[in-house]
Amino acid sequence: MAENNTQSGNDGPVVAETDYELGQDNVQPMGLELHNPVFFITSVGITIFVLLAIIFPDVLASTLGSTRTWLESTFDWVFMGAANIFVIVCLVMMLSPLGRIRLGGPDAAPEFGYLGWFGMLFAAGMGIGLMFFGVLEPVFHFQNPPLGVDASDTEAARAMGVAATIFHWGLHPWAIYGVVAVSLAFFSYNFGLPLTIRSAFFPIFGDRVWGWFGHVIDTLAVFATMFGLATSLGFGAQQAAGGLEYLYGIEATNTLLVVLILAITGLALVSVMLGIHGGVKRLSALNMILFAALGVFVLIAGATVDILVSTVTTTGGYLANLVPLSNWVGREDLDYMHGWTTFYWAWWISWSPFVGMFIARVSYGRTVREFIFCVLIIPTIAGILWMNIMGGYAIDQFLNDGYEGVVQLVTDYQPELTIYAMLEALPFAAITSAVAIFLVVVFFVTSSDSGSLVIDTISAGGLTDAPVVQRAFWVLFEGLVAIVLLVGGGLAALQAAAIGLGFPFSFVLLGMAGCTLYAMTKELPNHPRA
Template sequence: MTKDRTPQCDAAAVPKDSLIDTDYVVGQDNVEGSFGPFSFDIHNRVFMISATISIVFVVLTLLFPEAAGQVFQAVVNFSIKTLDWYFIILVNLYLFFCLALVVSPYGAVRLGGKTATPDYSYLSWFSMLFAAGMGIGLLFFGVLEPVYHTTVSMPLNTPSPFGADGELVPGNIPEARAMGLAGTYLHWGLHGWAIYALMALSLAIFTYNKGLPFSIRSSFYPILGERVWGWPGHIIDVLAVFSTLFGLVTSLGLGAQQANAGFNYVFGMEISLTTQIIIIVVVTAVALISVWRGLDGGVKVLSEINMVTAFLFFLFVLFAGSTLTALNTVWEGVTAYAREIVPLSMPFGRTDDAYREDWSAFYWAWWVSWSPFVGMFIARVSRGRTVREFIVAVLLVPSLVIFIWMGVFGGIALDQVFSDPQNSLVKANVIDSYSPELSLFGMLNELPFPNIVSTIAIILTLIFFVTSSDSGSLVVDTITAGGKTDAPIPQRIFWATAEGMIAIALLVGGGLTALQAGVTATGLPFSLVLLAMCYSVWKALSSEPR
């Protein structure tokens, strides 16, 4: 076993006009070793701290689930009910910063230097940005959130489509539906993607333009100087690890609940914690196979299958349902979103506490937690783009795709609710008993071939589950390997296993509340990391040729 203190990047690769002095490009404390077929290449302190805390968290949560549940509830109450205003203000600042870069002279800076050329065509690049926006969340919330906001949450105190006696009020339906979609689009549009854009831009600037390791800590050299390679940098990377882990396991937990609901709907399988744990174990095992096969033989193949299947699934729902109503709903939602984006995104305003706390604050914490994961992917595929085209594309392309998806799914579900409010399974699942994981299957039940289509939805959920676990383990491994992207496979296997175990622990320790607690507890400190990145990005761009 050897101790490696060689530089993580070649100092000669740092541009001469770089903000960063080549003297600071020094090695990190990495440990390399090999034991037969198992090898490792880790950033010793970051890996050991992250791995130890993960193991202790899983063990304590499984041993003391009731006490853990109480702790999780307290975390949720503090994070999203007390500090909802904090998350909302901060995410507005992220979006404002990104828009300011677009219109500033810094927008002309090219990622990789002024002679860099894009690695991918616009079509390929847009396709990969689209892939980054697809996930379990679209299947879980695509029906649930538009219907919930339209009929229950009432963003901006929109008149309810249902009167006091429960009967429909036709005049209120268009306004309620438009505002329900606007309230949904707020959580899946520009604000959220500004978080990803900020993270990705920071990683790209400091990796491609400054020649630094592909690591979160690299973004903080303008602030910390040489200390970025010491304990301050270790802390930043550890926060990034847990932010990514809990952002991922929240999606994995939701995916397990939705898959369980689908199996119950199609095959009559019991909805229970035990079933959800079995689903997580099985899917994690498949993810481990994908990890072992590597990026090209595993996650790439699954991602391509999923993209094609998701597109065909979307087309079926669009044309099997009320097509014109769905397309009209997309347009209503987009126009309402453009009109109401400011009041909807304010910490104090016409929206009620439930909308701001249970939805907006939770979503912003979730987006922040996912930012290292998605940000690293976007940064990898965006070399050669100018800052301006990068930000515009990252903000608009995925947002537009998500708006169309949720507008179509939500529009068709709302048409079912308003056509037969007493018998619609969507309304029963969302309003009366509030079983969010069943809302998608309630909508599919009223379309042709419901069992077949629901089975496809389950398969999509499971493949999203696998690809998220595989890709997430790669990102966490990159962070814990000091920014290296070619670390040995056994390390990714460890992190894929850890993700599954943490997801199980959170479900045992409190279900949806525990998932919310995990993501908000890590999103809270990491939101400050993103805020500091704004200064680092500005400082780095100010030294770049335009």
Template sequence: MLTTKMNPRVFWGASLIIGLLLVFAVAAPEFSDRVFKTAQAWVIDTFSWFYVAAVAGFLGVVLFLALGPTGALKLGPDDSEPDFPYISWLAMLFAAGMGIGLMYFGVAEPIQHYINPPEVEPRSFEAAREAMVITFTHYGVHAWAIYAVVGLSLAFFAHRKGLPLTLRSGLSPLLGKRVNGPIGDAVDIFAIWGTAFGIATSLGFGVAQMNSGLSYLLGIPNTAWVQVILIAVVMAAATASMMSGVGKGVRRLSELNLILAILLMLFVLVIGPTGFLLKALVQNFGAYLDHFVTRTFTLYAYEPRAWMADWTLFYWAWWIAWSPFVGMFIARISRGRTVREFVLNVLLVPAGFTFLWMTVFGNTAISLDMGQAAGAISRAVTADLSTALFHFFEELPGTTFTSGLAVLLVAVFFVTSADSGALVIDTMASGGADDTPRWQRMYWCVMLGLIAALLLLAGGLGALQAATLVAALPFAVIMILLSIGLVRQMNADVAGRTIDTEAPPLSEQLKRILSPASRREILRQVDRTGVPALEGVRAGLEAEGLDAALTREDDGLVLTASVGEGGRGFHYRLTARPRPRPALTALDAPEGRRAMEWRLMAHSADVARPRDVTGFTQDQLVSDVLDHLQRWRMA
């Protein structure tokens, strides 16, 4: 019999909705395409103001949280350390968020804005400058602010508050216990099917570009069936990577991704017009800053034009639709980071790399199209976006090498998006569990490949892409609720950590230094916060079918549990312990005669040294127990 750790309502509910939409798109591709694209056009036209205002608001919220007092909060217990090295963490951020898009649109988008700009003369120097500002806007901090809202909410409530790593957890400050009912199920189901179709449509773009590259290099036919075979091959690699887990397969592939991308970009930078590109990068960034506020709020209200719906509003909806996937993934890999570190790195580092990438490929393409290519690149972009990159490489030395490296890079991006996407969906469908059975992870990986393959064969890729964008509207509302819950809970954490009485914060800090806690005060904390926190964990372990007990001791209490293979014993002990008060001057009494202060210390099976948890709230103690239980199981 198969073991399972799923939430049945979410797992099978999402599977049913995915199946129904897939049948509709495959059985009647032309009709479904019309229905979904009509709905998409109506949503974007009617709610364009809402999308623009919401995205600006998301950017404001995450900056407010990062730069204010909440920025010092840890995404985990206060003593937690990051799970991944900094460079590995950045590599995974980059690979999950923008991968295939950089390859597919790195040449195509700047060229498209250059030949069809919204405001200036096409194919002019003004059009070239405007093309880069627009591209930077679409791939810059606005996109990553959308991801950061979802990722920060998930990471904060999961790693710090000990709640499941699911979207519903972020709504707990607003809904309370109701978040575990039908409303929470609906939110998670909605996020799963939106994520599944968003990833599947992007994978469809990826295999189209891979097929174009292989056709260019090896003469392989550029057909739907070849692309289906490519999907099968790459999804097999994605399944193997996913089975090895985030710490091995996904991390290593993300690092390989980043290395290959940098090599390809450096090659184009060195072989291309290097001096011009470096100057263009600086000028592009300056123009981006100069137009930042204007582009943030542009809607062409006084002179309506279809360009806005086709580009900026399309991108805002697409990033919102992708945010459950990217947000969940970056939350999962960001435990131990501070809020400030999370937000600033998520906003600035991938966006900065993207600006460099788009300058190197976009400005080189525009420069070549104006000169030696004589319009060949823009004609290729107009004819078939998937071939644009390879026509671009024809204008540079080492065409075969660069085209081959590009195909490899697309394949690795494909694998990374697929395996991380399947892990994210499986986590949401399993109530936040990250140690699910293999068959569940494989199920979602196969599902993603099946969706992409069937849609390619039936011609329904555009219909499901439109459906995903329609789904972005209600999810934008969910994101607003996540933002409200996040701000409310983070501010409460800051207040709870520094304001325990009616005295001003400075007075409270002086009191703690000059009049440290007595034994009775620490034992009162054990009764007030320690007992309910550890009793909640004990009850949760027993609900999972594990043996657990909470025992009172003279100076505290201890939680014991038998977990994992062979029933290994885990313990978590809270103990009141004295220590000499710090000597404030050289005239203080020596340590042997110094007055004593009392602290609440936590001891757990995974580490030898005790930790000071004096003043921890109930939620913080629960998070600390879960954090060390996870470390102990992985040891």
């Protein structure tokens, strides 16, 4: 029987005993560990999807596009409401006595130091996205501010442009990740349940989660992770290709995109072979150093005082408009809410099994309060700084310096080039732009590596030490899906796929949040005050 550290609170057992054995539903062809039926359903299903996309690319793009429009306009309240609930749940966990629960038990010690831990969760969480949208989005919202702000009022539009961007990269996305991560870590480390999404439902459904109910949940998690990750890889590939064309004149054709994805997939395979400590941890540390160095350079070389002042102003604007931006009733700025917010929340939700499980894997020994603070608050602060430094300065270039390079690219909808245009107006542009391309590539590699680790864990029934060849299989599969969707339908198809999978999975996450709160209240007596 699998190890089950079931403990008893004042009201009885937190998690009832189970006869489930880790890997009991697995089959072992050629020494592999394949969960039956999750692995076979997901691998066959994704293969069929890829083949259909190759054979009928126009039908795929059209179908996904219409599906996205329908979901955004019909079920915006689901995405908006769910994301709001996740923020509240995380704050309750952090600020209430539940925060003193330690993941792994009262005597558990963390496996990683703070810097290494934070570097991994941040790189996996949204590294590629910050590089792609850090300049683009603030400038776009400056030109088209939400909540009825007058675009001709440049100061108000500037403040709202950055604040509206922070909203998409602040508390809400990290709360989505946090709910999944703390739930998985709690049930796995404290009760010895498999590190899979289904384990979160054990307190309510008992042994039924090891049957078809659980198979459906984990299968949906693999599909959501695969297409959410493919969306991020698509953004990364386009930005890297755009940078090569912008800087070195290498035409950003579909062939270049395919070559880039194949090359980066190859690097991810190497990282997989090295494992978490040798691969992801080292790459994440390198990412954080370069990421911080690039931000500090722009802060110093750019309008330092204006950037620092705007950081305070836009942070206040973000907090002041948090409720209006979170509300979906009576909104008139539907282009912003549907075209940006709904897409983001669906994207984060579809990506949450990947990011959440990866964070859970590296967070043993942390208290819930420490965990939520570092997963929710610190990344939000980092996002505020990055958006003000990169996007805020790009707006400052236009307003104070008369530089129209970034604004023109946003108007012409060439989003992948905006960061390079912003850097072009600063000293050492060739060097900093090359660093930006390198950052995108390394974020790409860490996402692919850690994503394959997560999908492999789910498809191996919760085993965290399955054969490396299985993770290699998923790395290759991720690259293939990204190539097919990007070439067959472009970024629009990738975004639509993420929204399509994010919708049903939002209900899974709501269930996880409820089950976790219920189990934590019963576990709390076992964790005395420090």
